[in-house]
Amino acid sequence: MAPRPEEPESLHPGLAEPRTKEDWFDYVFYEPPPRPQLPPYDTYMAMDKEDPERRRLIHSRNRYHSALVLAWTPAVQYFESEITELLAANEMAPPGARLSLLIDGPPTVGKSTLVKMIGRKFEQALRKDFPERFAPERQGAYVPVVYVSLTDQVTPKQISLAIARYLNVPTSGTKDAVDDRVLTSLTACGTQLLIFDDLHFLDCSHKEGRASNDHIKFLANHAPCTIIGTGVDLEDSPLLSEGGPTGPVKRNTRVKSPPRNGPRTQTAGRFSRQELAPFALDSKPEILQWVGVVNSLENALALYRHEKKSLTRRHWRYLHDRTNGSIAGLHALLRRSAVRAVKQGTEAVTREIMDSIVLSYAHERAYAKVVELQSRPSAKSRSKLDKKPSAADGSA
Ligand SMILES: Nc1ncnc2c1ncn2[C@@H]1O[C@H](COP(=O)(O)OP(=O)(O)OP(=O)(O)O)[C@@H](O)[C@H]1O
Numbered sequence: 001m002a003p004r005p006e007e008p009e010s011l012h013p014g015l016a017e018p019r020t021k022e023d024w025f026d027y028v029f030y031e032p033p034p035r036p037q038l039p040p041y042d043t044y045m046a047m048d049k050e051d052p053e054r055r056r057l058i059h060s061r062n063r064y065h066s067a068l069v070l071a072w073t074p075a076v077q078y079f080e081s082e083i084t085e086l087l088a089a090n091e092m093a094p095p096g097a098r099l100s101l102l103i104d105g106p107p108t109v110g111k112s113t114l115v116k117m118i119g120r121k122f123e124q125a126l127r128k129d130f131p132e133r134f135a136p137e138r139q140g141a142y143v144p145v146v147y148v149s150l151t152d153q154v155t156p157k158q159i160s161l162a163i164a165r166y167l168n169v170p171t172s173g174t175k176d177a178v179d180d181r182v183l184t185s186l187t188a189c190g191t192q193l194l195i196f197d198d199l200h201f202l203d204c205s206h207k208e209g210r211a212s213n214d215h216i217k218f219l220a221n222h223a224p225c226t227i228i229g230t231g232v233d234l235e236d237s238p239l240l241s242e243g244g245p246t247g248p249v250k251r252n253t254r255v256k257s258p259p260r261n262g263p264r265t266q267t268a269g270r271f272s273r274q275e276l277a278p279f280a281l282d283s284k285p286e287i288l289q290w291v292g293v294v295n296s297l298e299n300a301l302a303l304y305r306h307e308k309k310s311l312t313r314r315h316w317r318y319l320h321d322r323t324n325g326s327i328a329g330l331h332a333l334l335r336r337s338a339v340r341a342v343k344q345g346t347e348a349v350t351r352e353i354m355d356s357i358v359l360s361y362a363h364e365r366a367y368a369k370v371v372e373l374q375s376r377p378s379a380k381s382r383s384k385l386d387k388k389p390s391a392a393d394g395s396a
């Protein structure tokens with residue numbers, strides 16, 4: 001991929017939710033801050049607190065920890081494989097034959113991050129394989145990935161307007177006029193992957209819900225793209241059903257859409273639905289997945305005195321309890337702890353530091369319940385498991 005001119009440190013290209021193709025290109029090129037080069041610990045400790053070099057080192061470590069790494073979790077890898085296959089199977093398929101995918105999951109399981117990581121990697125591969133399509137003289141005319149983050153109570157027209165703004169297409173005129181321009185430019189831009197994030201924001205009122213559903217079907221039929229949608233409780237969205245009881249939900253796995261009894265919609269015939277759930281610890285493979293994620297985030301810490309693999313080996317269950325198996329909670333807890341460890345000079349993420357961090361309301365509520373359950377006599381044997389070494393960290 002062609003290198004981009006260096007961005008000043010004070011700017012945040014690639015960090016905000018992309019709203020235009022230029023934002024998306026920034027995201028594709030965005031590289032998180034590299035691991036800072038640290039002087040020996042003694043040298044660091046000998047620096048005066050006001051030494052500009054020491055302050056610079058603290059600043060760069062905070063920047064680095066604030067991004068930490070994004071983990072290619074088993075779920076991310078699974079969906080990457082699914083989406084790549086769909087893209088290949090849909091590339092020259094006729095209208096109406098293209099199958100699309102909905103990724104359904106509760107808040108903060110990493111849905112948006114996942115689709116952006118996959119979309120970014122897909123475009124990076126295209127940039128490598130077909131550099132001529134991205135030549136500067138084409139001035140961004142090729143836009144293989146369109147990422148649209150929906151806003152609440154979004155209507156069909158707003159969906160088209162969001163795509164129009166993304167592609168720099170005029171937004172004036174009637175819905176039909178905008179739709180027409182949007183379809184023309186999705187085709188002209190060679191868009192292959194059309195991502196709708198937060199699809200649960202579709203207006204679910206009876207009239208608008210029906211219209212939104214029809215609109216997504218219209219786009220799926222007429223735009224030569226593979227559509228990937230994410231959202232919360234999509235099974236209840238007008239996209240899939242007009243009512244009826246939901247099927248069972250499995251944790252920490254991707255499952256094929258279970259049957260539901262309500263009348264099927266037309267989009268339900270075009271989208272598969274799979275779930276993304278928080279990590280669970282109900283079986284050995286699930287435990288190994290969680291430990292593997294803890295391990296990859298722990299390996300990324302840039303701290304002088306952090307005991308290697310202490311989180312992976314000793315605190316993996318505590319981390320699950322604290323975060324309810326949420327990747328967002330885990331990422332937040334380690335980011336905050338690392339910043340605090342640098343600030344306090346302990347230079348290690350310890351149980352004490354993690355205990356002192358207040359996470360989101362939802363995570364703290366869930367943890368309070370776990371603590372309450374653990375205080376019951378029957379739960380005593382559980383804590384022993386927390387220290388058991390695991391095959392995933394290579395220590396078993
Ligand atoms: N693969 C990952 N590796 C590391 N951290 C991640 C990963 N995925 C998500 N996170 C962390 O979790 C945070 C929330 O993730 P994200 O916004 O993708 O969740 P979401 O499921 O889209 O949530 P919502 O339903 O609220 O939109 C991210 O900002 C990041 O800090």
Ligand SMILES: [Mg+2]
Nearest residue numbers: 111112113197
């Ligand atoms: Mg999201």
